[in-house]
Amino acid sequence: MSSSSYAPLSMDDLVITAAGLKRRFGALVAVDGVDLAVERGECFGLLGPNGAGKTSITRMVQAVLPRTEGALTVLGLDPGRQGAEIRARIGVVPQGDNLDPDLSAQMNLQIYARFFGAGAREAEIRARELLEFARLSDRSEDRPAQLSGGMRRRIILARAMVNRSELLLLDEPTTALDPQARHQVWTWLKGLKEDGLSLLLTTHDMDEAERLCDRLLVLDQGRVIAEGRPPDLIRRYAKEQVIEVDAGTHWEVPEAVQCETHGGTTYVYFERAQLGLLTGALTAVGLPYRVRSANLEDVFLRLTGRDLRT
Ligand SMILES: Nc1ncnc2c1ncn2[C@@H]1O[C@H](COP(=O)(O)OP(=O)(O)OP(=O)(O)O)[C@@H](O)[C@H]1O
Ligand SMILES: [Mg+2]
Numbered sequence: 001m002s003s004s005s006y007a008p009l010s011m012d013d014l015v016i017t018a019a020g021l022k023r024r025f026g027a028l029v030a031v032d033g034v035d036l037a038v039e040r041g042e043c044f045g046l047l048g049p050n051g052a053g054k055t056s057i058t059r060m061v062q063a064v065l066p067r068t069e070g071a072l073t074v075l076g077l078d079p080g081r082q083g084a085e086i087r088a089r090i091g092v093v094p095q096g097d098n099l100d101p102d103l104s105a106q107m108n109l110q111i112y113a114r115f116f117g118a119g120a121r122e123a124e125i126r127a128r129e130l131l132e133f134a135r136l137s138d139r140s141e142d143r144p145a146q147l148s149g150g151m152r153r154r155i156i157l158a159r160a161m162v163n164r165s166e167l168l169l170l171d172e173p174t175t176a177l178d179p180q181a182r183h184q185v186w187t188w189l190k191g192l193k194e195d196g197l198s199l200l201l202t203t204h205d206m207d208e209a210e211r212l213c214d215r216l217l218v219l220d221q222g223r224v225i226a227e228g229r230p231p232d233l234i235r236r237y238a239k240e241q242v243i244e245v246d247a248g249t250h251w252e253v254p255e256a257v258q259c260e261t262h263g264g265t266t267y268v269y270f271e272r273a274q275l276g277l278l279t280g281a282l283t284a285v286g287l288p289y290r291v292r293s294a295n296l297e298d299v300f301l302r303l304t305g306r307d308l309r310t
Helices: 054-061 083-089 105-115 120-133 149-159 179-194 206-212 230-238 272-284 296-304
Strands: 014-025 028-039 043-047 069-074 090-093 167-171 198-202 215-220 223-228 241-246 258-262 265-270 289-293
Touching: 014 054, 014 198, 028 043, 028 054, 028 198, 028 215, 028 223, 043 054, 043 206, 054 069, 054 167, 054 198, 083 090, 090 149, 105 120, 105 149, 120 149, 149 179, 167 179, 179 198, 179 206, 198 206, 206 296, 215 230, 215 296, 223 230, 223 296, 230 296, 241 272, 265 272, 265 296, 272 289
Parallel strands: 043 198, 043 215, 090 167, 167 198
Antiparallel strands: 014 028, 014 069, 215 223, 241 265, 241 289, 258 265
């Protein structure tokens, strides 16, 4: 990825740039001065609790939600003035289900292909290919209401590929998918990235973010609270390993290790070299514990707290 080199990036290398991006809804500031730069060919993640502003950012990039303030470019274009051109060159998996309820699966894809300029025959072939890709060829005549939530999601994913776009906006693409379908989508997204597509991915699935994202932002209440590559964020915020101790209040955690207690469980973040010291102390007081590697979920919870967002 070019971020590891020292050559300055030109605008051609950046598929999305935002500086001081803001969006207000009345008195609420949903996006509060966000800076970001997505490089061509990378998967860039947007993480954050419910209401953090992820969908609002995605919709401004998609040029369907005007920004209130700040600068934004998408494929070098201005969403305020060149929205149609941007939308023709990107693929979008929105957070909600926006398939046409009156059209069959096949026609939902076919109409989209026609909309983006394919001829009648070409649109039909393209829609069939994409249904096959979504492994739903046998349901081509079903309307959305006759399909399961996960099947509808797969059609929306296939639809995002209709115009062979160079940038994909994916707002929680794998929500509601079963494990097999989720793994299929991950393989698919990795393949698209290898083909040079750029991805802006919102997810609440930290495993997904860790597998797919080259870099990511953590947002909270419209502001960026952390940014970086997943392994760097894990190292910075959650060290190397985590011990989980139930009934942690009975245990005096040694000084100089970071820990948090939530819901009756203490999470101790530490470097591998401290393992013997910590497990020895736990064994001495007879407390059961679990040791595991630190992951992005730890980072997310440390940064945004463990309380449920309303
Ligand atoms: N059209 C709208 N009108 C008024 N408020 C809105 C509108 N769209 C979003 N908001 C508000 O903006 C804030 C950010 O919403 P947004 O949908 O961007 O969050 P999100 O990070 O995508 O959350 P989630 O993880 O739940 O999808 C929320 O407080 C939401 O209520
Ligand atoms: Mg959202």
